[in-house]
Structures are given as C-alpha cells and as structure tokens.
Amino acid sequence: MRSESGPKRPVTLDDVARAAGVSQPTASRVLNGSARKVAESYRERVLEAARALGYTPNLPAQAMARGTSRTIALVTSLISDPYFGALAAEILKQAEAVGLHVSIAVTERRADRELDLVRELRGQQPRAIILAGSGSVDPPSEQPLVDELRRYEETGGRVVLISRSDLPFDTVDFDNHEGARQLARELAGIGYRRCLVLGSDTPLLSMRRRVEGFVHGLADAGVAGARVRHPQFSWVGARDVVLGLSNDELRDLQLVFAVTDDMALGALAGLRERGLRIPEDIGVAGFDDITTLRDVVPALTTVHVALDAVAEEAVYRATTPDPEPTRRTVPAYPVVRASTPRLLS
Amino acid sequence: MRSESGPKRPVTLDDVARAAGVSQPTASRVLNGSARKVAESYRERVLEAARALGYTPNLPAQAMARGTSRTIALVTSLISDPYFGALAAEILKQAEAVGLHVSIAVTERRADRELDLVRELRGQQPRAIILAGSGSVDPPSEQPLVDELRRYEETGGRVVLISRSDLPFDTVDFDNHEGARQLARELAGIGYRRCLVLGSDTPLLSMRRRVEGFVHGLADAGVAGARVRHPQFSWVGARDVVLGLSNDELRDLQLVFAVTDDMALGALAGLRERGLRIPEDIGVAGFDDITTLRDVVPALTTVHVALDAVAEEAVYRATTPDPEPTRRTVPAYPVVRASTPRLLS
DNA sequence: TTGTACGCGTTATCAC
DNA sequence: GTGATAACGCGTACAA
Numbered sequence A, B: 001m002r003s004e005s006g007p008k009r010p011v012t013l014d015d016v017a018r019a020a021g022v023s024q025p026t027a028s029r030v031l032n033g034s035a036r037k038v039a040e041s042y043r044e045r046v047l048e049a050a051r052a053l054g055y056t057p058n059l060p061a062q063a064m065a066r067g068t069s070r071t072i073a074l075v076t077s078l079i080s081d082p083y084f085g086a087l088a089a090e091i092l093k094q095a096e097a098v099g100l101h102v103s104i105a106v107t108e109r110r111a112d113r114e115l116d117l118v119r120e121l122r123g124q125q126p127r128a129i130i131l132a133g134s135g136s137v138d139p140p141s142e143q144p145l146v147d148e149l150r151r152y153e154e155t156g157g158r159v160v161l162i163s164r165s166d167l168p169f170d171t172v173d174f175d176n177h178e179g180a181r182q183l184a185r186e187l188a189g190i191g192y193r194r195c196l197v198l199g200s201d202t203p204l205l206s207m208r209r210r211v212e213g214f215v216h217g218l219a220d221a222g223v224a225g226a227r228v229r230h231p232q233f234s235w236v237g238a239r240d241v242v243l244g245l246s247n248d249e250l251r252d253l254q255l256v257f258a259v260t261d262d263m264a265l266g267a268l269a270g271l272r273e274r275g276l277r278i279p280e281d282i283g284v285a286g287f288d289d290i291t292t293l294r295d296v297v298p299a300l301t302t303v304h305v306a307l308d309a310v311a312e313e314a315v316y317r318a319t320t321p322d323p324e325p326t327r328r329t330v331p332a333y334p335v336v337r338a339s340t341p342r343l344l345s
Numbered sequence C: 001t002t003g004t005a006c007g008c009g010t011t012a013t014c015a016c
Numbered sequence D: 001g002t003g004a005t006a007a008c009g010c011g012t013a014c015a016a
Helices: A012-022 A024-031 A038-055 A061-066 A081-098 A111-124 A139-154 A176-189 A205-220 A234-245 A249-254 A261-273 A307-319 B015-021 B024-031 B040-053 B059-066 B080-097 B109-124 B139-154 B176-188 B205-221 B235-244 B247-252 B263-272 B308-321
Strands: A071-076 A100-104 A127-130 A158-162 A170-174 A197-199 A227-229 A254-257 A283-285 A302-305 A329-331 A332-337 B070-076 B101-106 B128-132 B158-160 B170-174 B195-198 B228-230 B255-258 B283-285 B303-306 B327-329 B334-337
Touching: A012 A024, A012 A038, A024 B255, A061 B059, A061 B101, A061 B308, A071 A081, A071 A111, A081 B080, A081 B101, A100 A111, A100 A283, A100 B080, A111 A127, A111 A139, A139 A158, A139 A176, A139 A261, A158 A307, A170 A176, A170 A307, A176 A205, A176 A254, A176 A283, A176 A302, A176 A332, A197 A205, A205 B158, A227 A302, A234 A261, A234 A283, A261 A283, A283 B024, A307 A329, B015 B024, B015 B040, B015 B255, B024 B040, B070 B080, B070 B109, B080 B128, B080 B263, B101 B109, B109 B128, B109 B139, B128 B308, B139 B158, B158 B308, B170 B176, B176 B205, B176 B255, B176 B283, B176 B303, B176 B334, B195 B205, B195 B263, B235 B263, B255 B263, B263 B283, B308 B327
Parallel strands: A071 A100, A071 A127, A127 A158, A158 A170, A170 A329, A197 A227, A197 A254, A254 A283, B070 B101, B070 B128, B128 B158, B158 B170, B170 B327, B195 B228, B195 B255, B255 B283
Antiparallel strands: A100 B101, A302 A332, B303 B334
16 A cells, blocks of 8 residues: 555755755755855755755756756657667767766657657757757758757757758768768679669658769779669668569669668568579668667678767767857768678679 | 857747737746636737747746646666667657657666666656666565655656566566467477577566466476576577587577577577577577567567557556556567477477 | 736855 | 845736
8 A cells, every 4th residue: 555645745955954954055055066165064964864855856946947957858760760779879878978868759750740849849948959860851841940940059059960961050970971882882892783772762861872872882883873763761662662673673683782771671571572592692781780680691781880979979069069060970881791792703 | 150149048938928918827828728718819919929939838947837747757778779679669659649758768777777867867857757677586675766766656756667567666567477488388389399498697577487487388288397597688698508508408409488589689699600500400489579670580489569558558657646556467479480480290 | 817926946146 | 154035937826
C-alpha cells in the first residue's frame, strides 16, 4: 500500500534554508554555484539540510531566474533508423559530458512537423537547438523555418545543423561528396565499371551529393555514364527498383551503390530475390557504415562517417557563441569489404 | 552577416497582451486554454498579435505557474543499442501523440548513474519518469533508487518501469519467461536437443527469466540439461564464449540460444570463425526481434516483442493516476526463421 | 466577461 | 559574508 498522504509539496530551497537556519539566498549560493563565498559553518549546515531533505533544484525555476537553461533540444528525423539512433546516442553522450540535458523530438521526415517542433521547442527555452537530418535541396521552401530559427537565435539561443547544408546557421556535416567519390575511385580501381546508383526521391541535399560524388569518382577513373535511379528513400524503395529491372539490365550490372546502407541492404535483398549471389554475381555498396550491420553477410562495403566527431562538434558549437555561421566538415572515407571483392578483368 | 542587435528578450504574454490592447490574463486565457470565455473580438486580436509577434509560451514558466509540466523523462540504458533505440522511438511517438515532450537520459548500464539521473531528472519537474531496461535481480541494492522514486511520486509524479520486475511501481514488461519457453518448445518440436544457452553476467532479472523460460521449455518437451553459460552481456561476450568452446563441445551442439539478438549474432559470428556453417551445421536463436536485423542471413529465429504496445502502455500509465502499483505484461512469442531449420532426426 | 494582485522557486542586486 | 527585495513569465483566485 502506498502512502495516502496526498501530493506533498516538493522540497524547495526555502525549506532547506529554514532547516539550516540561514536565508534563502545563502542556501542558493551554497547549493548552486555562485561566485560569492559562504562561511564554512553555514556551508556545512546547508549541505547537511539539503541532503537530509532530499533537495533537488527546480530546474524550470532556475531557468526562469537565470534566463537560461541547461537543456538542448534535438530535432531528428527518425530515431528508430539505426543511423539517426547512433547519432542521437552520440549527442546524448557528448551533451551529458558537459552537463546538458537533451530533449528529443522526431519529425518523421515531414518538413511541416519540423517547423512546428522548432516552435514548440523554443518554448522550452533550451540553450541550443540541434537539427539533424533532413535538409532540402530546395532552400526557398525552408524560409519559415529559417525565420523561426532566427527568432530563436536573436533571443540568445544557438542553432546547429547536422548534415544539411542549406540553411544559414552553424553547420556540421560530413563530406558526402568526397566520401562517395573516393569510394567510386576505389571500386573502379578494383575493376567495377557498370554501376547502378540508387539515389533518393526526396529532395535531400546530402543524398544528392552522394550521388554526384560517386558519379564524379567514376569519371575520375575514366568510367562514364553510370545509371542513376531515384527510388523511394527506404529499404523497400531500393529493393523495388532492383525487382523492377529487366533481366538484361540486371545481367549487365557489376555493382549497385545506394546512398545509404539501409537502401543498400534493400537492394541486396532484391538482388537475392532475383537469384543473384552477392558478391559472386554482383557487388553492393552503401553509405553510413552503420554499426548494427556488422553481422550482415557479406560484410558491406560502405563509406564510414565518424558520428562521434560529428556529435562532439555539434555539441561544442551548441555551447559556444559564434558571431558568424560556421561550417565544419567531418571527413568520410570508404571502407571496402567483402560485398565488393576485386574483379578479375 | 547576422543581425548585431544583441540578444533580444523573447516575446512574452505581456507583449502580446499589450499589442492586443488587453490585459495579460485575458491573453493567457485565449492562448493557453482556460475554462473561461473571452469575447470574440478580443480573442481575435490576441491571436493576431500572438501570430504577428511569433509568441511561444515559455514552458518553464508555465510549468512553474501550473505546478506541472508536459514533459516526461525517459531513463534508458543505451540508446545506440537497436533494441533500446526502437523502444525509445516508440515512446517518443506515443508521447507526442498525447502532446508530451520527452527528455532522454542514458545510464550506460551503471546502477549508480541511474540514481543520479533520477535525482537530476526530478529537478526538471517532469510529469512522469519512465525507467526502461536494467533491473537488477538484487532488489535490496536498489533501495536508494526506490526511495528517490518514492519521493518523486509523493510530489505527484508518476513512475513507470519497463521490463524490470523488481521495484514497487507501475510496471510494463513482456513475458520473458513464456516467450523463451515457447521458443524452446517449438525448437524442441522440430528436432533440437543439445542446446547451449547464453545468459548474461549482469544481474538482470529479465535476462535470467529468459534463461529459465528456455530451460523450462526444453524440459516441457522432455529435453533435459541444457548447458548454460553467462558471458559478458554483449555481442563480444557471446562470441568469446563460442570461441572458447572445445572442438568436442562444439561438435556436439545443435543450437545456440542467446538471451538477446545482439548476443545471438555475436555467437553466430563466433561459430563462423570456428568454421561452422549456419544453419547447416548448427542453429542459432535470439530474443527481441530487432527490426534492423532483417537483413542478417540466415534470418534469425527469435522471440518477438511488441514494443509499440509496450510503449503505448507505458505512456498511458505515465499519464494516468493510479493508486496502486500495477503490472501489465505484454505477450512475447517465438518467430522461427531460417537460422533454425527443422532437423532430420 | 475582464482586470488586479499575488504566488510559483529561483537568482541577482543591493544595502547592511 | 549575509539577508531583504525585486525580478523572471505565467496561471489563477478574487474583485470589479
């Protein structure tokens, strides 16, 4: 049976001060850091009283009094996605390391939700808002979002963007173009020529960069004219494209490169349904190097992104004032694995 | 170049009221629901002013004035883990559906961190605290945590536990015992006899239940004496156990069951390193049915858990007062896939 | 229906 | 070094 005494009032600073026989400001100075000094005897009594009463500062009240909170808001597309999950995890870790709380909201890839969420989150008075993912190739349509973020920034908040190069705020991203380009060069170097590139039907800048980078990389190596498709941005979308290829097209291919690991695996599933063996009959490569895929066989060739570095940089920017929008690009580099063995020519 | 006008003050209800030519309480009644009615003309002017100024309610201030916030705090072990990631995602979705914000903190499986986090989160004045994962088999050691949670509860907060049956609060879990038991019966039914069970070296009640359930299931089917090991609770731990088996032990086995999919995959990797083919030489089964593993080959036999139902129930409990601690058990059921084909006896 | 006055828990400014 | 007192933005009795 639970105690029936009805909702008690939480223990406040006042309670602690009274119990310790000091004034409330003094208790405040002891418990929540202040420049001012407090006599040792008082200090001990306050700490003792706080411990005995189980005092915890009321963060909303602190935030209001101080005018700034220790919370950062993270807006992400889809946390169940292993890629965003990993990114969110890294951000949580970094934030915690500097004593910040994190409030997470998901857009589920809907641009309008994004705007609403930012507006709502602004109400939480977070110290910073981090926007991860999404990022349209169509900047003008983002104007309302930019306005909203600007307003937030004007009141002292920090805005940090991850992996979206379209908005005029501090941005951390990785080198989508260069990563894909180097991957293409390496693969061309071990014999791959006839490639199918799977982009995305969504207007995501980062995905477009990956497609462009890959095509450039092939061109660097003297391979021209990769086929490019833009299926639905998902495992299923990639699989469906493969399932829709004619037998001739399929037979002709040596490699499928998809702009995410998730899609690469969809393609892989589709290729298997079509009766092809991976990697004996055809190679597959992705992008992201998602940890949770380490058990896929054959091990997937992909482009690795240092998410920990991305998160660290993002949290750093989120806590560091910065008069001008800055862009930091974290390198991405290819990792060739069993899904793309060297081809004998 | 960014505007240099220095941090402006955010737009407050007062600003809106002034702009609309009404009193602050009237603006409050219009913008943030109140029982009281406001004349239509006033209503419109307030709404218009709010829109024009870009007003967003200051949530911490609201929380303080109302004495309750619209935030729930989620404490989880490890969000990068696909299992917890999926659970967190479902909770975010459910919370959003009822208009609640979510603040996430990770314990990284350290019991002391858990206590600290709860204390800290309490300061955020969330409407509820949801604890997911962990859950020691050693309840006495949790007393400080229980005390802290009780204190929180006494001030009107709700406490909900997911998948840990050791504490006297509202609990949502899934039937670890029964799920594993039925899996064992099904596998025994298609010929599996000589099994290695991989538990966990951590004192987690849910994992212990899975081990017990599996052994019971085997017993139900007349199979006695499964070997049980308790490796480190991770992919690597499971793999290492397999790598450490003698050739004789290995040859004798027909199945490895691990208490999580993650560990099952570790075991699978280890088995392959030992030169065994899966499933031709030996079967492998896990628990959790993690979505992101759909591309593992062979498809992993496992126990499915309806995380969406778990999340829904948890958020429901988090928002519904309840005089007595209640337990709700969500079913878990085996899903037999290619990693455990029928054995010819 | 509307406005005045006060309180929520905390920090900051200022005398002492 | 310490303690009154005034903010912070909002909700809500209460009076008008």
